[in-house]
Amino acid sequence: MKLALSICIGVILIILFFVTPSKLNSIVNIFLFLCLEFLISTFYSLLYINLGIWKISQQAIDYLTFQTYELIILPFSFLIFINYFLMMKSNTKRSALILFFLFMLLMAEQFFIHFEILNRQKGILPSVVGYTLVFIISLLLIKIFQHLLRKEGIYS
Numbered sequence: 001m002k003l004a005l006s007i008c009i010g011v012i013l014i015i016l017f018f019v020t021p022s023k024l025n026s027i028v029n030i031f032l033f034l035c036l037e038f039l040i041s042t043f044y045s046l047l048y049i050n051l052g053i054w055k056i057s058q059q060a061i062d063y064l065t066f067q068t069y070e071l072i073i074l075p076f077s078f079l080i081f082i083n084y085f086l087m088m089k090s091n092t093k094r095s096a097l098i099l100f101f102l103f104m105l106l107m108a109e110q111f112f113i114h115f116e117i118l119n120r121q122k123g124i125l126p127s128v129v130g131y132t133l134v135f136i137i138s139l140l141l142i143k144i145f146q147h148l149l150r151k152e153g154i155y156s
Contacts, residue, residue, distance in 0.1 A: 002065045002115055010072035017076050023086040025155055028145055029079065035141050036075040036134070043130045044070050053126055055119040062117040069108065077104075082138060098135075105131055 022029060048054040056066055081101045088094045109127060112118035120127075149155030 002117070003061050003068065006065045006068040006073065010068055010076070013073055013076040013080065017080055020080065020083070021087075022083045024083060024142065025146075025149075027149065027154070028142060029083075031145050032082065032138060032142060033075055033079055036078050036138060037071065039134045039137060040070060040074050040078070043134060047126060047130070053120070053122045055121070057117050057119075062115075066112065066117055069112070073108075074105075077101075078134065078138065082135075082142070102128065102131060 024032065044054075048056050056063060081097070085094060085097055088097060106124055106127065109118065109120065109124075113120060146155055
């Protein structure tokens with residue numbers, strides 16, 4: 001049930017990403033997706049392998065559910081969020097979008113805690129800091145990559 005739900009959400013997010021209008025170029029979106037995969041998997045490996053702040057369930061279905069979330073749902077969620085964030089003009093709307101997205105990510109973690117897939121030992125602070133860093137680093141990488149593409153004459 002949990003694995004099927006996470007796969008369905010992943011497929012819906014992939015379809016939603018390709019259907020919604022995007023502020024970024026396709027090349028930049030592909031680059032951003034690869035960077036997000038790297039950043040998110042590094043962040044999570046720090047939390048549950050290196051630091052031991054999180055404990056992941058050892059059952060195969062639960063582990064696959066969490067890996068589906070980590071490798072499919074979260075990067076596509078960040079992609080959609082960053083594209084909407086860059087389309088917004090006013091700082092009020094951007095701030096509201098950031099708070100809403102952070103709330104959604106924390107509720108997803110609560111979902112995993114409720115179904116005993118994830119056991120969080122230090123509260124929500126490491127998650128908030130990590131998600132904020134992933135967002136800021138992603139924005140910086142977008143700017144650097146767009147600058148390089150402009151320099152090469154690929155992106156205008």
